[in-house]
Amino acid sequence: GESVGLHLPTLSVQEGDNSIINCAYSNSASDYFIWYKQESGKGPQFIIDIRSNMDKRQGQRVTVLLNKTVKHLSLQIAATQPGDSAVYFCAESSTDKLIFGTGTRLQVFP
Amino acid sequence: ETGVTQSPTHLIKTRGQQVTLRCSSQSGHNTVSWYQQALGQGPQFIFQYYREEENGRGNFPPRFSGLQFPNYSSELNVNALELDDSALYLCASSLGQPNTEAFFGQGTRLTVV
Numbered sequence: 326g327e328s329v330g331l332h333l334p335t336l337s338v339q340e341g342d343n344s345i346i347n348c349a350y351s352n353s354a355s356d357y358f359i360w361y362k363q364e365s366g367k368g369p370q371f372i373i374d375i376r377s378n379m380d381k382r383q384g385q386r387v388t389v390l391l392n393k394t395v396k397h398l399s400l401q402i403a404a405t406q407p408g409d410s411a412v413y414f415c416a417e418s419s420t421d422k423l424i425f426g427t428g429t430r431l432q433v434f435p
Numbered sequence: 436e437t438g439v440t441q442s443p444t445h446l447i448k449t450r451g452q453q454v455t456l457r458c459s460s461q462s463g464h465n466t467v468s469w470y471q472q473a474l475g476q477g478p479q480f481i482f483q484y485y486r487e488e489e490n491g492r493g494n495f496p497p498r499f500s501g502l503q504f505p506n507y508s509s510e511l512n513v514n515a516l517e518l519d520d521s522a523l524y525l526c527a528s529s530l531g532q533p534n535t536e537a538f539f540g541q542g543t544r545l546t547v548v
Contacts, residue, residue: 367541368441414478423478423537425479
């Protein structure tokens with residue numbers, strides 16, 4: 326398949342390890358955040374979201390942490406699997422749109 | 436699968452031509468947003484339609500225009516295509532106002548030659 330991003334920051338992890346992907350957002354007034362996973366040749370896939378009245382939210386194998394003080398989000402993936410290999414984007418919700426970060430490529434090796 | 440479908444999946448056009456891309460939103464969703472994703476970058480907001488009206492626009496020239504139909508499906512039209520318009524065009528649907536889950540289609544890969 327075609328490559329989504331050629332010069333993205335890359336995180337390489339061994340299968341079974343935990344992954345942590347970080348993201349800085351720009352607008353201190355943003356109150357809703359989403360993490361997306363994008364595989365090559367596909368559209369972004371919703372993973373997990375969090376509102377600004379929370380600092381942590383857990384899903385299946387994923388956890389999102391929100392630090393409003395430093396405008397920082399992180400996505401933690403437990404027991405990373407080969408199928409987790411993709412580009413991950415955080416997005417902050419503005420009044421009428423999502424503002425995406427630059428993305429991080431996650432590579433999982435055996 | 437998100438239920439958001441886009442057509443066509445791939446398209447090649449010549450500089451100066453016009454193109455129409457289509458999106459069917461997820462059942463029950465009345466808001467459609469369009470994004471442009473250049474290679475190696477995150478999606479950039481083009482505009483949003485809510486109940487058939489444009490509800491916000493990003494930093495794109497007027498030759499990018501859109502429509503939303505009563506069934507909430509949407510079109511993105513680009514006139515006078517330029518080489519830099521080559522990108523993946525993504526449609527996202529959501530329910531109602533912002534700050535709700537937005538689900539993306541698989542995108543249309545547009546190549547301008």
